Amino acid sequence: MISLSERAKKLEDRSLSLLDDPVQQNAFRPGIPAFDAFPIETWSRLTSRRWRTVPTEQLEYGDPAGYPPLREQVAEYLRTARGTRCEAEQVIILSGTQQAFSLVARVLLDPGDTVCMEDPGFPQMRGAFAAAGANICPVSVDDNGFVPPFEDVIPRMVGITPSHQYPLGITMSSSRRRDVLDWSSENDIWILEDDYDSEYRYSGPPVGALQGMDDSGRVLYSGTFSKVLFPALRLGYLVVPSSLKEPIIKMRTISDRSPPRIPQMTLTDFMHEGHFEKHIREMRMLYAHRQTVLLDALSKHLGDIIDPAPSNAGLHLVGYLPEGVDDQAVADRLSDHGIIALPLSFYTTRSLDRGGLLLGYAAVPEDEIQKKVRLMADILEPLI
Template identity: 45%
Template sequence: MRIVSLSDYLLLRVNRASSSQGSARIPRAPVNRQIYQLIREAILAQTLPAGLQLPSSRDLAGELGMSRNTVTYAYEQLLAEGYLESRAGAGTFVADTAPDQIPETVERNVPLTDPSGKSELSARGAMLTRQAGVSDKQWGAFMPGIPDVTQFPSKVWSRLQNKHWRRSQAEMLTYGPGAGYGPLREAIAEYLRISRSVNCNASQVLITTGIHQSLDTVVKLLGEHGDSAWIEDPCYWGTRSVLSSLGIESVPIPVDQEGMRMRLANLRRPPRFICTTPSHQYPLGMVMSLSRRRMLLEYAAAHKVWVIEDDYDSEFRYGGRPLASLQGMDTHNRVLYMGTFSKIMFPGLRIGFLVVPEALAPAFSTGMAELYRSGQVFLQATLADFMAEGHFSSHIRKMRVLYAERLRLLQQAIHRNFGDEMNITGGEAGLHLTVSLPPECNDKLVCEDARKEGIIVRPLSTYYMSPKTARSGLLLGYASVPDEAIGPAFDTLAKVIRRHVSPTGLPVGQAHLQKTFA
């Protein structure tokens, strides 16, 4: 199709766009921008062919009944981008933008087999997106792993930020050192030595954006494509995603009440990495026993295996002091320890840390700088002051009391609805607990129906490597739920659960619960 009258074409398209946008209440782009976009689209579609002379800006503005400046803007933008060309004394013409040669093997206008574009993904990309565990909602009852960010001392944080803005030194606003801001590394090392019995100095601490980047760094610098890693089964979905994206084979190791349960068949094939959450297993919540810890460390030393310890939320332990780290027991420098400030402070901060053996520290610092071009020095400096002035420890103490009460209220709500027949795990620490469902109950469907009722829960079965070994259950986060909302929210969830465990769809009585949850 060729345009006979550019002004008629533009008027028709502008009026049509105005009508549809107005009915949908979509803000309209400025008219000069609309004129530019419409001419550009017509050139790309070859509706306006190369070499065609366009009306002068004065003539086109007159035909459209618009200001000449409106058309001039569109023409100037198109000239700048190469869609039009101006010939002295002749006028403005559509430029020839077609490539000189088009490979004969290129098929034109071939539709994607999948409108979402997934058919264009690599095998790795397809697997990652297919198995993704990330949620589109990150707040509300009962989203696990989310702290109550409304309780964060934002005024204190703002004061510390403003102090650094006033000083605004150049080094705060440029790329940072690979290992991170020095004073923050010192503050973290001191905190870990005291609270987690981690054996380290500041030179061994590297600042990352969180657990994902810490794991990514370790595997890239210490692993090769095709290596294997033992992972807990079930485990955090992010661990599996990072490992698989780097070509590492994940070998599931089941967990029991003492943590990872290594079998003889596993021990005969040493992996390159062992990924573990020994202080608070995710998602079930058990603590690795001392004998298992010693066995794991001795095995790692004997077979030159790297142990990656994920200590993601051990600050929040409600039955006593936080437990000592696995790294603190290691006498062979085989443990890399990682943690995050997302659970203690707020997830949007995106600051975590990685503690490596001293001999590896220089290489890791260089590797971090080379791979990621470290930054966020301004935020790291603010966090360093936050810790140095005692606000960090004070905030942990405050939130530990708050979360302990919310845990009690959730346990109370579970008992009120189901008595003692629903098995609860992980209720001694962290920001979530796990409840079991009968084997025949589809926890994914429970989560989908709960979502329709405004309740966010995550299915336990998706944290297992294989559906054959997966257990049905729900992860319930309580940290970000106000005290008064916990009971009513769980009452709503309980109704959803009853619909799924009852074959008739009717409310389940205590006798039936006793049978199915035992």
């Protein structure tokens, strides 16, 4: 019998899975961008150019903080598009948000420390905290976002997705943001902000990052290019207070040393030449349209079964099921027919008053959306 560490044992629970099961279908898998609309020819041209011109010394190990020109591009983008307060020296290029969660947990948490997390919340973030031996304190989410527990518990860290709460899609209000920041500053609480789906807002004024409001240097800000470009790129970033830069980089060097050089160079060119912002603008229009198509199809074919929650941002919708319906059983039945719609119960450690399904629409062409929704109706109507 294999003897696992206590950290590994904490990851055996399904709710703490670090990765979803790999699947081939993208309807309606959340968090997947539109591969059919990615400018692959432009990306290929930039990659080929880099390989033709790369100096041999650039094939050496790279800076563990990331390729300096890319860090400059990321910092400039975050300042202008997300309202962050950061310089390139604070940006660390990583393989994605999962590595960011893991590094932050290992640097700032000791076994037994308390971490407050949104519930429902991001299982991958919860998994990173659990692997560090933290005690997870689930915190409710209301219409204004994360509800600080204030006097009830003073955690070492808080993990939140304020711009587009995952999975419910709520945007944290300005007053709630200020409450969270004041609470954090007064009690020396670190905040790990995952700026999930922040690029894709379809109506209303832009919402800046929580990090841009932070006056006390308590917020660590993570983001990824997986949702904007493609997951296989395996590049993301972490913006840290200057006091944490060296400890986090040192921790990073004992795991994977440095990010891959050529993809960073290609991404630098992609951003510098304007392709990145152009792609985001185009995808914002495409995803808004695909969301509309999904809503229309749900209303037409599943209006009595699925009640979609309003959402003006992101790559997915939450479709609530009738009370008393087991969302896991529904998701399993849909999966048997090639439709991936993750149950809302997967994202919580508590019982839900009402189950639901996460319906990712970004990667699904319009005709496929309608086809899959009709199939869902055929599957679910006899059951509910």
